[in-house]
Amino acid sequence: MSGGALSSEWAPSFDAVPRSAFLPELIWPFDMKAGTSIAVSRTDDPAVWCGYADADVPVVTQWDDGEHTGRDPGQVSTSSASMPSVVFRMLRDLDVRPGNRVLEIGTGTGWNAALLAHRVGAENVVTVEVDGAVAERARSALERFGAGVRVIHGDGYEGCPESAPYDRIIVTAGVRHVPFAWVEQTRPGGLIVAPWGTHYGNGDCVARLAVAADGQSASGAFTGPVEFMKLRAQRLPPVVHGDYVTGGPGDRDTSSTSLTENMFLGERFSSQRFAVSLRVPHCHHVIADKRDGARPVWLYGLTDRSWACVMFRDDGEARVWQSGPRRLWSEAEAAHRWWENEGRPGHDRFGLTVTAEGQAAWLDTPNRSWPV
Template identity: 60%
Template sequence: MTRKAEAAPGPTGTRRPAGGRSARLAPHTLAARDAWASALEAVPRSRFLPDLIWPHDMATGETTSVDRARDPRAWQRHADADEPIVTQWDDGNHRGEAPGRSFTSSSSMPSLVSAMLADLDARPGHRALEIGTGTGWNAALLAHRLGAENVVTIEVDRAVADEARRRLTDFGMPVRVVHGDGFLGHADGAPYDRLIATCGLRQIPHAWVAQVRPGGVLLVPWGTYYGPGEATARLVVAPDGRGASGPFTRPVAFMRMRSQRLVWPRHDDYVPPGAVSAADTSSTALTEAQLLGTGSFDAVDFALGLRVPRVARNVDRKHDGQRAVWFYGLTDRSWAVVVFRDDRERAKVYQAGPRRLWDEVADAHAWWVAHGEPAYDRFGLTVDERGQHVWLDDPDQVIGRPQGASG
């Protein structure tokens, strides 16, 4: 059974350019890339997967079920492939083979898993905390290098936590699996040398910084409400232990932490009948490609989200050479829409409400262009007792304080 994936985020893959293909996992290639290759060979992903899996094709966006009992060879092929595999839908409320509405637990792409472990720079002797146990495979990889006694992992979903604990024990790596909300971290095991989150955050809790020793590293997928643009922040805890700061290392697409999911605004609540004809109108020379980027590695979404806080954006499907892109304010009923038409040079804009959301987006885009269209790795994040702020090139060049939807 097949299902087109939700628009974003994906079930944890590296964001690929459109048209990219899933590659077979090649351990020797990975060996050249990072020190985690031998762990990947010693700890096969297949030992942590359930019999019913939903591999996700990053190129087509399709998610197809594979049942081990019915097709063991296909199951093994997918387990060994460099692709994300969905292992739970709809917080476990969905049963059966057909894909559900939203993927809520998965095993990430092996190449991304190894790249993140390399970024984390966890070494023998370190103690590590993982947020988001999922299948338990990443915890097992950590345990392979650090020792099972030095790894704690937290999972919010009880059934997922129980299954991972069982598989870790069966594999001979009895990592401590805690069932609970990872947002609080796990103070009992602190201080840690390393903290890795394998679900996406919009707001990193200071508790995590407080639980990692000075000089220790946090690696956290992070993004705003604006769009799917997300990247891993690699934060090093300051010598006084009060804050942590560092650059973004790579674009990713993780499912968000349960408590930080976006509850999509209801279009009709913002734009009731007649609202478009009553809205302020203007036009823009910004093109669809400039606003949306041309590949999934494009940093434009990420950058705009940093400059336009508390806004969700929705891109309509293209229809008859026309595409509408909507913006919804998350703390008031401000909205805007820009309508691109293939046969027009300028796009029409409608906006209404206390904020002028399109003006904010256009200003943010001009700012991004004026700064040389920075990619993810020119941005960085600092988390301290006052909250979090994002910077460009240098921690002193603060460009925004993106908070939660209500912040």
Template identity: 60%
Template sequence: MTRSTRDDGRPSSAELGRLLVEKGALTPDWGPAFAAVPRTGFLPEVMWPHDRDTGRATAVSRTDDPDAWHAYADSDVPIVTQWDDGEHQGAEPGVVFTSSSSMPGLVFSMLADLDVRPGQRVLEIGAGTGWNAALLAHRLGAENVVTVEVDPAVARSAREALRRAGYGEVEVVTGDGLLGHPPRAPYARVIATVGLRGGLMTWVRQTTPGGVILVPWGTYYGFSEATARLVVAEDGRSASGRFTQPVNFMRLRSQRFAYPRHSAYVPAGAASGASTSTTRITEAELLPDSTAVVEFALGLRVRDCTHVADRKREGRRPVWFYGLTDRSWAVVVFRDDRGTATVHQSGPRRLWDEVEAAYRWWEDRGRPGFPRFGLTVSAAGEDAWLDSPLNLVAPAAGPA
């Protein structure tokens, strides 16, 4: 791709800035911070950018290939900065990416949603590389930014990067972000750069009335999540607001999810005793893509359930559903050569019936997108709603 260059011949961030402005992600109030705080100051010597062509993360070394390193740093792509909680060694990708630098377009669109004002104190959950905290520090003053990072090595790197960039007064706390940071509370704004599945009331209590909490939130049904922009009520006892955009963050480490062991639900011979039916819901309708609202909506209606889609083989693809509070299970088997899919299900819950009913509910309401959904957080739990806080999607329920 064509890039503007600096005096030393390396790519600059000018083209990235223009791209972000054209996309509407970089707003005028964040332009000075973008120019003053380059992403390059917060990325490690060896990093693993997401390659759009291959869909994989590939290692790039600043020493071995500085032009490629700078080109990726100044691109609107996510970059993995840690694998396997730091246990990974070498240039080859690890098993699970556990820390990253989010794509700049997402960073600035979330900062725009946060709507910070001069002099406000901000709590960030998930320091990562420290770049997001530095951008906030440029706008608000380093003394007004607190960022919490659970991984000691990642926190140490963020602290050092912030110091090098001139924002050493940012307080980098090593700890569980779910607990917030009471010593500096209350905060006018809270922003999370990790995915949550519950437990937001602690942050509500640490936020001023009228303050904003911006958090990627979803259910254990699948990976789909969206940023909820919550405004804290005047009495400080709840927060509520709409979802703004689909996102896909690494989950808070204390809320990581271990998928059910299939054999514990479906031991040998169990399928023969399951009830059998068919459905006209298609594979494309159920599994359009990872950012589609349908998975998000189904997760709001079908609580305490997760699903796993097997790889398609010879035109056949099973999708499994597992109850998280009992041993209920279901499987729908899609075939390319058939107009209907076969369903098997067993246990106290009829999980596929719940999923199909949830899909019809979403369809009957005009296939609502993310902005029509919202979330209310209170001491009683977290309630998702459609169009109005009075129109609950499902009864309140905490994470399984």
């Protein structure tokens, strides 16, 4: 269930705490073959339900912040049970020891909190959930299972200062800014593990941050790419194309690029995409569908109405259009060139440092950092 990556220290917890004990009657697992979420009822088809509960796939448990009704998938998934392999990877990164005090941001189904409780003791785990209905369901599931974890309905962005300090903080939602409150609530030498990224895209990378001896910063390398639902306080508002692309051809610059689609985009979780996301601030990109051998990629500025479009083609050089105070494609192309010149670094060569003044990304060492 953990994708073949389960280590000996966590095996007893995963054996004793099945994900199925924390899933609701109706779930929407992601079907890998269909490439979409499907509705599965334990009442109607218990064998299929149990199969997905035990499979290494993400399972949506809430759509549209609870406004969704019916069996069909909703518009936006807003609570879920993560892939068991991802859950294990993050718990491994957390490096908990028996007796550690742990704060979890994002209770979800309660399964992750129950795994932690089995390892460190339920009295040492506090979990915070922003959605009241989700928090109540998780509290009930944890009580039925016999894991007396303290579940708090609140905004995890603020942490849980009344129970601090913690030895470990683990975050189960995508973060765009690590609040310094989490650093303040972690003991010096403690760890914060969180999926982090920029608004460039939906992808995240797991940051493993060690709190400094003086408690004034937390820093560490990324351990690998993931994708999580975003912390509700940090969701990106909708980017409306029509608010950017206005006027006629005279309002934009036209050029070309020698970069190909594969060179620039790579795979979904490619390190070049992550590098560009770190080097082109306050920008969101959208990859459109390919038609007739052509794929447009759009870049939108988040602090002004700058935009760019590169039209990659299978049979020729890509054309570029740019408009606004920033030349976003020029920035993106320069970021890709920087990544190439640095030896095409993977995710684990990048890191993040958080202080009271803000956060900075770095390559290889915190001494080579820039604000993000």
